[in-house]
Amino acid sequence: MLEVKNLVKTFRSGDTTVIAANDISFSVPDGQFASVVGRSGSGKSTLLSLLGALDLPTSGSIVVGDRDITKMRDHELIGYRGRSIGFVFQSYNLVPNLTALENVMLPMEFAKTPKAERIKRGKSLLQEVGLQDDQMGRKPGRLSGGQQQRVAIARALANRPQLILADEPTGNLDATTGKMIFDLLHSLSRKEKTTIIVVTHDLEIAGKTDKTFHLDDGRLVSNNRS
Amino acid sequence: MNPVGRGIRNAFRNGVRTGAIVIILGLSIGLSLTMLVAQRAVENKIKSVKSSIGNTITISPAGFTPGSDANNALTSDDLAKVQKLAHVTSVAETLTDRLPTTGSSAPTFGKFGTGSDGGSSTSLTSPITLNAHGGGMGGERFFISGGEGGSLPADFSLPVSFIGTNHPANLTTDYSATIARGAQISGTADSNNALISSQMAVKNNLKVGDTFTAYSAALTVAGIFNTDNQAAQDTVIVSLAALQRLSAQGGVVTSAVATIDSLDNLGNATSAVKSTLGSNADVVSAQEEADNTVAPLNSVKTVSTFSLVGAVVAGAVIILLVMVMVVRERKKEIGVVKAIGGSNLRIMGEFMVESLTLAVLGAVVGLLIGVVGGQPVTKMLVDNSTSNTTTSTQFQRPGGRTFAANAEPNGGFGGRFDAGLRRNSAVEGLRNVKAQIGPGLLLDGFGAAVLIAILGSALSAGLIAKVRPSTVMRAE
Numbered sequence A: 001m002l003e004v005k006n007l008v009k010t011f012r013s014g015d016t017t018v019i020a021a022n023d024i025s026f027s028v029p030d031g032q033f034a035s036v037v038g039r040s041g042s043g044k045s046t047l048l049s050l051l052g053a054l055d056l057p058t059s060g061s062i063v064v065g066d067r068d069i070t071k072m073r074d075h076e077l078i079g080y081r082g083r084s085i086g087f088v089f090q091s092y093n094l095v096p097n098l099t100a101l102e103n104v105m106l107p108m109e110f111a112k113t114p115k116a117e118r119i120k121r122g123k124s125l126l127q128e129v130g131l132q133d134d135q136m137g138r139k140p141g142r143l144s145g146g147q148q149q150r151v152a153i154a155r156a157l158a159n160r161p162q163l164i165l166a167d168e169p170t171g172n173l174d175a176t177t178g179k180m181i182f183d184l185l186h187s188l189s190r191k192e193k194t195t196i197i198v199v200t201h202d203l204e205i206a207g208k209t210d211k212t213f214h215l216d217d218g219r220l221v222s223n224n225r226s
Numbered sequence B: 001m002n003p004v005g006r007g008i009r010n011a012f013r014n015g016v017r018t019g020a021i022v023i024i025l026g027l028s029i030g031l032s033l034t035m036l037v038a039q040r041a042v043e044n045k046i047k048s049v050k051s052s053i054g055n056t057i058t059i060s061p062a063g064f065t066p067g068s069d070a071n072n073a074l075t076s077d078d079l080a081k082v083q084k085l086a087h088v089t090s091v092a093e094t095l096t097d098r099l100p101t102t103g104s105s106a107p108t109f110g111k112f113g114t115g116s117d118g119g120s121s122t123s124l125t126s127p128i129t130l131n132a133h134g135g136g137m138g139g140e141r142f143f144i145s146g147g148e149g150g151s152l153p154a155d156f157s158l159p160v161s162f163i164g165t166n167h168p169a170n171l172t173t174d175y176s177a178t179i180a181r182g183a184q185i186s187g188t189a190d191s192n193n194a195l196i197s198s199q200m201a202v203k204n205n206l207k208v209g210d211t212f213t214a215y216s217a218a219l220t221v222a223g224i225f226n227t228d229n230q231a232a233q234d235t236v237i238v239s240l241a242a243l244q245r246l247s248a249q250g251g252v253v254t255s256a257v258a259t260i261d262s263l264d265n266l267g268n269a270t271s272a273v274k275s276t277l278g279s280n281a282d283v284v285s286a287q288e289e290a291d292n293t294v295a296p297l298n299s300v301k302t303v304s305t306f307s308l309v310g311a312v313v314a315g316a317v318i319i320l321l322v323m324v325m326v327v328r329e330r331k332k333e334i335g336v337v338k339a340i341g342g343s344n345l346r347i348m349g350e351f352m353v354e355s356l357t358l359a360v361l362g363a364v365v366g367l368l369i370g371v372v373g374g375q376p377v378t379k380m381l382v383d384n385s386t387s388n389t390t391t392s393t394q395f396q397r398p399g400g401r402t403f404a405a406n407a408e409p410n411g412g413f414g415g416r417f418d419a420g421l422r423r424n425s426a427v428e429g430l431r432n433v434k435a436q437i438g439p440g441l442l443l444d445g446f447g448a449a450v451l452i453a454i455l456g457s458a459l460s461a462g463l464i465a466k467v468r469p470s471t472v473m474r475a476e
């Protein structure tokens, strides 16, 4: 269970204060596939960074399992990000100087998984996301956008996280590829029983998820199916 | 792929840039090493000069001026007091004099021309001739600095030096002389036994047991020594007591060297000798003398030390700027690694390996520069600084007995058993600084590289810590 209570995040830039998350409360049961929709600048990415402990909220709490991540110390946050969360970004964000396989193995290295196991799991994950063997040794620059996002999904799954946070994972892809990537995300999370929260513009995609959150100007306006 | 491997691989992301950085770093590390080589070489030389000069104190009459009759004399009585001081193990006393060859005309240059008792002469003829260098009669090439120059008569021959000493063995050591025939004389006995050089023996047809005349007395050749020292070749060595008697200078000493039991006591003993003799004498310890001698080298050492520090700092600044640039360039990437569970330390470690890789490659280039440049740069630095001081060093010595050191090498005219003269050769020796380029240099190069890499990564480590993982959420 993911439980968010009275989450507030404000950014101060010069004289103006932006309230990017304005008293947001919701919960997502384990294994659910939820989506977040809203206009650009409505606070979707901010919400994901708070859930993924990439940033600390101004106030409010985020309880994952039985732990409030807003009260964690720095080293605990690093562990939480590495082991409990899998990120998928719009711009893939693979490490450019590492091969596809090395990118997938990196979070496992941080989690101190033995090397042999890292290689084994890395290869099988890449196979699952549909990467060919000869593409595993390539660096991201020599892979297409869709292939890069497949690698990113494999990397997000590497440490068997409780929660996958995907920020517009299909935003840079054409419609067909985007749909394939979304289906992949969907089926893998089903298989691994992972909770997924995906930010999207695509209402068709959002319609396929278990739950949709609408954000407007930092506020959660509805958590019904649209 | 481990963090070390990634760090090394990251160093080669941009080949052209890496190449440029390595070359610049190589120059800076090469300069560091060159300076290190110079500094080591000079340091070794300073050490060896200091240790070779030893724990002695040179004592000479105060304000001794050649050609003056108003000179204070140092006496054996004064030196007996010195001998009694704590830590003084021995006092080698010498009296120097010179006599013209009987029947030769001599130019007048004060005391040195004719000897203090006036009118004395010797049957010996100096083996040293003035026009040995091809100068015409009259010795155009003869150069007297410091004395009132006189014109040289045609039948002039160089006066013969006499030295009386209570430690003849010290003297022969100073000359690097070996007794070839006969025996060493006693320094304590007041006898007419004398040592002469083999050149003197040949020139005057003398062999061991023969006699010659000096101060109207008959002296016996007790031993004949071989030496390469020009100054020693026209010198007759007798015991101190004998020369004091013969030259009618009872108790007079022209210079003395006190030996101290250990180098640690040299400073104290020097003060004690100074206070015992008061203004009567100039007292210079070997320590001071060594300090004066190595002064030019010390300046080389300073220059090379500053350059060393400067070059290391320059290298560190290069790495620093490069690493700051690299961290800024990869800000997003750092954020991504943090987002997937990488700690600051891990990321910093990777960057450290990257800067080390650059520094080590720079060190390899630098090592080549150091190996090629070490010796010539050392030589250049040493030559420049010692050539400025050689001349002035010659005249620093109180007593002025170095005054003939500027004479033609063959002249050997003037002061002999003189520390000043020895120092001139010491200064020549200073030029002979050998830059050592051994396996130690490899370690130094590696050490410099590590130091540079660590200093240079310090700032980038701070920047890495400041990268917020949430930057990954920003669309670019």
Ligand SMILES: Nc1ncnc2c1ncn2[C@@H]1O[C@H](COP(=O)(O)OP(=O)(O)O)[C@@H](O)[C@H]1O
Pocket: A011, A012, A013, A018, A019, A020, A038, A039, A040, A041, A042, A043, A044, A045, A046, A047
């Ligand atoms: N680091 C930041 N500093 C200042 N303002 C920020 C920062 N991050 C987000 N914002 C502001 O917060 C609001 C929400 O942004 P964001 O969460 O990126 O929206 P979305 O992802 O829905 O487009 C925007 O007005 C944005 O300008």
Ligand SMILES: [Mg+2]
Pocket: A044, A045, A046, A167
């Ligand atoms: Mg966004």
